Amino acid sequence: MRTVRIRILPWHVFVGLYTYALAVATAETGLLEKLTFLQTQRNVSKHSIESMVVNSLGIALALLSGFVILAAVSPKYQMLNSTLFYSDTRCLSS
Incomplete structure (x- = not known):
């Protein structure tokens, strides 16, 4: 289940940003x-x-939508490199 989430995450981000960009284009139109x-x-x-x-x-x-998209794809705010270890009661991040 965890590997499926990791594999689908980039597509989820792409579809979300694409939908947001279409909404901004509609507003501009x-x-x-x-x-x-x-x-x-x-x-x-x-x-x-x-x-x-x-x-x-x-x-x-x-401009606002450009900043939002830039912040969403910026590697500074992505946490893909951190590994998570699951115990019985809580999630520990390394």
Whole structure:
């Protein structure tokens, strides 16, 4: 059972990050669509306050998601190299 978990962990991380990236792409597409509709229906200029807010929100979302993905794949935060020894009552880490 333990070896199956160890073998599936990289795929689990990949699928989770892939799903997260798709959610961020969906949010960015929604922001772009909202801005496009604002500019076509109400004649909002490209340099108006609303356009700047939506663009800033999109950039902030992209940067935040980049930091989250970087932290998830960073080797500093991964504990794959530590071995675990199981006793009858508790788990001991070496």
